[in-house]
Amino acid sequence: MIKDRALPVLTVVALIIAIWYAGAALLNLQFEYDQAERIGKQVSLSEALPKTMAQERPVLPAPHQVAVEIWQTTAEKSITSKRSLVYHAWITLSATMLGFVFGTVLGIILAVGIIHSRVLDKSLMPWIITSQTIPILAIAPMIIVVLNSIGITGLVPKATISTYLSFFPVAVGMVKGLGSPDAINMDLMRTFNASRAQVFWKLRWPTAVPYLFTSMKIAIAASLVGAIVGELPTGAVAGLGARLLAGSYYGQTVQIWSALIVAAILAGSLVAIVGLVGAWLNRRMGMREA
Amino acid sequence: MSNTVISTKNLDLTFQTADSPVHALSDINLDIEKGEFVSLIGPSGCGKTTLLRVIADLEQPTGGEISVNGMTPEQARLARAYGYVFQAAALYPWRTIEQNIALPLEVMGISKAEQKKRIEQNLALVDLTGFEKKHPWQLSGGMQQRASIARALAVEPDMLLMDEPFGALDEIVRDHLNEQLNKLWHRTQKTVVFVTHSIPEAVYLSTKIVVMSPRPGKIYDIIDCDLGDERPLEIRESAKFLKIAHRVREGLKAGHAYD
Numbered sequence: 001m002i003k004d005r006a007l008p009v010l011t012v013v014a015l016i017i018a019i020w021y022a023g024a025a026l027l028n029l030q031f032e033y034d035q036a037e038r039i040g041k042q043v044s045l046s047e048a049l050p051k052t053m054a055q056e057r058p059v060l061p062a063p064h065q066v067a068v069e070i071w072q073t074t075a076e077k078s079i080t081s082k083r084s085l086v087y088h089a090w091i092t093l094s095a096t097m098l099g100f101v102f103g104t105v106l107g108i109i110l111a112v113g114i115i116h117s118r119v120l121d122k123s124l125m126p127w128i129i130t131s132q133t134i135p136i137l138a139i140a141p142m143i144i145v146v147l148n149s150i151g152i153t154g155l156v157p158k159a160t161i162s163t164y165l166s167f168f169p170v171a172v173g174m175v176k177g178l179g180s181p182d183a184i185n186m187d188l189m190r191t192f193n194a195s196r197a198q199v200f201w202k203l204r205w206p207t208a209v210p211y212l213f214t215s216m217k218i219a220i221a222a223s224l225v226g227a228i229v230g231e232l233p234t235g236a237v238a239g240l241g242a243r244l245l246a247g248s249y250y251g252q253t254v255q256i257w258s259a260l261i262v263a264a265i266l267a268g269s270l271v272a273i274v275g276l277v278g279a280w281l282n283r284r285m286g287m288r289e290a
Numbered sequence: 291m292s293n294t295v296i297s298t299k300n301l302d303l304t305f306q307t308a309d310s311p312v313h314a315l316s317d318i319n320l321d322i323e324k325g326e327f328v329s330l331i332g333p334s335g336c337g338k339t340t341l342l343r344v345i346a347d348l349e350q351p352t353g354g355e356i357s358v359n360g361m362t363p364e365q366a367r368l369a370r371a372y373g374y375v376f377q378a379a380a381l382y383p384w385r386t387i388e389q390n391i392a393l394p395l396e397v398m399g400i401s402k403a404e405q406k407k408r409i410e411q412n413l414a415l416v417d418l419t420g421f422e423k424k425h426p427w428q429l430s431g432g433m434q435q436r437a438s439i440a441r442a443l444a445v446e447p448d449m450l451l452m453d454e455p456f457g458a459l460d461e462i463v464r465d466h467l468n469e470q471l472n473k474l475w476h477r478t479q480k481t482v483v484f485v486t487h488s489i490p491e492a493v494y495l496s497t498k499i500v501v502m503s504p505r506p507g508k509i510y511d512i513i514d515c516d517l518g519d520e521r522p523l524e525i526r527e528s529a530k531f532l533k534i535a536h537r538v539r540e541g542l543k544a545g546h547a548y549d
Contacts, residue, residue: 184380187348191374192394192445193367202393206384285384286425 028052095227099162107170141233158230165226166219177211213278296322302353313506329492337507373442379434381426388422412440432463449481503545
């Protein structure tokens with residue numbers, strides 16, 4: 001199984017890296033020509049090309065430059081150092097997790113309400129959808145400012161933005177999931193004279209579990225985006241968002257790209273973990289492998 | 291008439307749909323005695339399933355009277371007077387067979403010890419002993435339907451309401467289950483109302499066959515079917531059986547004629 005998948009996956013990775021290298025050479029070449037012209041020299045393509053891979057502030061850093069930067073700022077730095085990406089990733093991760101837990105719980109509560117009450121369905125659903133049409137970049141600074149003014153600082157404001165983004169997929173997914181039992185299964189519960197609570201715990205909830213994990217995968221990725229966006233208006237103190245902002249202030253493209261790659265790895269890992277927990281639970285519930 | 295468990299008088303049901311009302315049941319008069327096995331037979335759209343669902347309080351009639359065990363259908367449902375078997379087994383895939391059978395017992399708040407006893411007893415009754423820990427997808431369609439019958443019986447109801455329970459199964463499995471159901475009925479003496487569109491199935495199982503006709507759904511004929519309590523499959527070759535089957539077929543044909 002793993003052997004079957006390894007080849008295509010590695011081929012795609014190799015292709016991406018090749019395109020990346022080509023892009024780096026192409027985009028950084030002009031800078032080398034400009035440099036040479038400034039000191040009145042002519043450079044050939046074969047002379048300039050190696051230099052495009054080792055610029056200090058390239059337009060697009062080469063993959064190995066990013067890899068070296070990531071290595072230096074993770075493995076070779078103490079994790080308590082402000083220059084350690086592990087430190088920054090941890091700051092972002094803790095806000096992500098807190099926001100994700102809040103968002104998931106909020107999403108489930110909203111879905112339970114909507115499923116059981118037509119009034120809530122009619123009154124809440126439009127607002128839930130509207131909430132997601134507002135650009136998060138516009139609303140994030142306001143959340144930070146408002147929460148700061150009432151004395152809430154640190155992790156919670158960032159987690160709030162994560163919550164804002166992550167409750168939505170969970171709410172929508174769970175409305176669908178909790179409403180998905182077949183009519184025949186609902187009728188069965190009716191013939192047993194089951195209470196609403198019994199129908200919920202014995203039928204609706206188990207039916208919704210696969211939907212929950214699918215939406216949690218989307219929610220955790222959205223949570224990470226929320227935490228990173230939440231770090232921007234705080235003045236780039238700490239976190240992956242802060243690294244991105246600081247990098248762009250000082251034109252440190254290598255730093256920006258390594259923060260981006262680390263964020264991507266983090267998001268990928270989080271989604272994979274949620275997926276594995278979901279698959280494990282599915283097996284434990286005795287469901288047939290899909 | 292003290293033995294009458296289900297009684298309907300001028301029962302009527304009209305579904306309000308978006309375009310035009312559908313007259314699903316019209317003037318249904320039917321009495322079912324305790325211990326009877328009554329089949330409702332007819333083409334699609336004749337209201338046989340609807341009638342069963344009215345008895346089970348899954349649909350509300352729009353006219354006439356109906357009593358179940360001397361109560362309204364709702365009271366009977368709340369008292370868990372019947373076990374309902376659906377067209378599909380409707381087993382919950384995340385529960386094992388024994389957990390599926392325990393489902394109504396959990397809902398009723400029956401003790402664990404009693405649950406265990408009833409699971410064992412009813413699995414034996416449908417010949418599924420040894421499959422307690424299996425999940426539904428590990429069982430064949432026929433076995434799943436048997437498990438759903440065990441689940442309906444576990445409630446220990448006075449009557450069984452069965453809505454084409456073997457409709458989705460192949461004929462060999464169906465024959466086998468018919469034979470088992472006949473034995474089960476004979477042994478437990480429960481009242482059974484059984485919806486089907488198979489003539490041999492209806493004649494083989496029933497003490498009374500209700501032939502229904504569509505648009506609007508109504509009773510065309512009620513045929514007594516006194517083939518005795520215990521019925522080997524070979525009975526289907528007997529002259530008496532064929533005569534009853536013929537009358538049912540004629541009834542279905544006539545009911546369809548002015549369609």
